[in-house]
Amino acid sequence: MDHKHQCVALNDGYFIPVLGFGTSVPDKVPKSEVIKATKLAIEAGFRHIDSAYVYQVEEEVGLAIRSKIADGTVKREDIFYTSKLWSTFHKPDLVQPSLEQSLKKLQLDYVDLFLIHFPLPLQSGMSLLPKDEQGKAISEAVDLCDTWEAMEKCKDAGLTKSIGVSNFNCQHLEMILNKTGLKYKPVCNQVECHPFLNQRKLLDFCKSKDIVLVAYGAVGSTRDRWTDQNTPILLDDPVLGSLAKKHKRTPALIALRYQLQRGVVALVKSFNEKRIKENMQVFEFQLTPEDMKILDDLNRNVRYYPVVDVFYGHPNYPYFDEC
Numbered sequence: 001m002d003h004k005h006q007c008v009a010l011n012d013g014y015f016i017p018v019l020g021f022g023t024s025v026p027d028k029v030p031k032s033e034v035i036k037a038t039k040l041a042i043e044a045g046f047r048h049i050d051s052a053y054v055y056q057v058e059e060e061v062g063l064a065i066r067s068k069i070a071d072g073t074v075k076r077e078d079i080f081y082t083s084k085l086w087s088t089f090h091k092p093d094l095v096q097p098s099l100e101q102s103l104k105k106l107q108l109d110y111v112d113l114f115l116i117h118f119p120l121p122l123q124s125g126m127s128l129l130p131k132d133e134q135g136k137a138i139s140e141a142v143d144l145c146d147t148w149e150a151m152e153k154c155k156d157a158g159l160t161k162s163i164g165v166s167n168f169n170c171q172h173l174e175m176i177l178n179k180t181g182l183k184y185k186p187v188c189n190q191v192e193c194h195p196f197l198n199q200r201k202l203l204d205f206c207k208s209k210d211i212v213l214v215a216y217g218a219v220g221s222t223r224d225r226w227t228d229q230n231t232p233i234l235l236d237d238p239v240l241g242s243l244a245k246k247h248k249r250t251p252a253l254i255a256l257r258y259q260l261q262r263g264v265v266a267l268v269k270s271f272n273e274k275r276i277k278e279n280m281q282v283f284e285f286q287l288t289p290e291d292m293k294i295l296d297d298l299n300r301n302v303r304y305y306p307v308v309d310v311f312y313g314h315p316n317y318p319y320f321d322e323c
């Protein structure tokens with residue numbers, strides 16, 4: 001890993017760059033856009049790339065990464081690549097084959113981080129989103145601890161450097177941490193986090209367990225069909241706007257910088273060249289303790305991704321509690 005790029009230590013001895021590039025493709029955007037955007041992101045200086053099996057873009061993202069390795073911009077070890085286990089592959093015997101499928105699409109030998117995408121096992125089979133007649137996702141009774149053991153085996157097999165979780169609440173994390181015979185702790189928990197949902201309790205809990213919190217939706221989400229449209233637009237917030245003015249930056253940069261200064265790794269997706277470059281400016285300024293307090297006070301438990309329509313009613317639905 002190129003240490004010019006700011007990283008934080010994970011509990012297994014590896015390092016994660018504190019700014020990551022999101023690769024989920026919004027509705028109506030052609031998948032090919034992700035190739036161009038990922039190349040631009042690497043050229044702009046991003047070294048952490050966040051993706052997932054279910055985004056169905058790992059072929060494209062892999063192509064972009066390999067082309068930037070081939071042209072000498074980066075080496076494989078400079079890139080920190082994250083993939084995620086989709087919910088229909090929670091059965092222990094499906095975990096490693098699913099990661100192998102991702103690696104085949106990526107045409108890489110290993111990923112840096114492999115996460116359980118949601119603590120919500122779904123019926124395994126052909127469909128990525130198996131639904132009943134009411135349109136609700138069909139859950140499957142798989143113990144998260146059994147899935148975690150299969151994740152540990154992926155690390156031992158060298159297919160991933162680190163393993164972690166995503167969208168877990170404190171109870172789900174406790175379940176893994178208290179598992180009999182736990183071999184590796186999750187290195188991180190990737191969750192929605194921004195000034196309107198600052199996850200203070202979950203962050204404190206994760207810090208107390210040496211688990212890094214990784215923020216998605218950090219600049220207010222893509223606001224596509226997976227998000228709640230009845231939510232205020234983060235980047236239109238006047239307080240963010242006035243801090244942006246004060247620092248001669250943009251609201252997006254204030255929102256990203258906020259996470260870095262509270263010890264949170266921030267992801268940001270942009271497929272726009274100007275904004276990709278702009279987001280790298282997060283390393284060029286600092287917020288004062290007073291600014292941080294003002295931003296903390298913006299918390300209002302606005303969740304852009306409640307995924308209620310699909311997951312509400314699942315026995316493991318994670319978003320009832322603050323932690």
Ligand SMILES: NC(=O)c1ccc[n+]([C@@H]2O[C@H](COP(=O)([O-])OP(=O)(O)OC[C@H]3O[C@@H](n4cnc5c(N)ncnc54)[C@H](OP(=O)(O)O)[C@@H]3O)[C@@H](O)[C@H]2O)c1
Nearest residue numbers: 022023024216217218219220221222252268269270271272
């Ligand atoms: N683990 C999970 O369950 C989960 C869930 C959601 C997302 N994620 C990950 O997190 C990544 C980021 O999340 P996200 O895409 O929902 O939300 P996000 O990064 O908060 O927001 C992305 C939106 O902000 C815009 N944007 C980016 N930089 C900007 C800037 N400097 N100024 C103004 N607008 C800016 C982008 O538009 P342009 O493209 O037009 O710039 C895009 O519409 C995803 O791509 C994915 O990798 C993970």
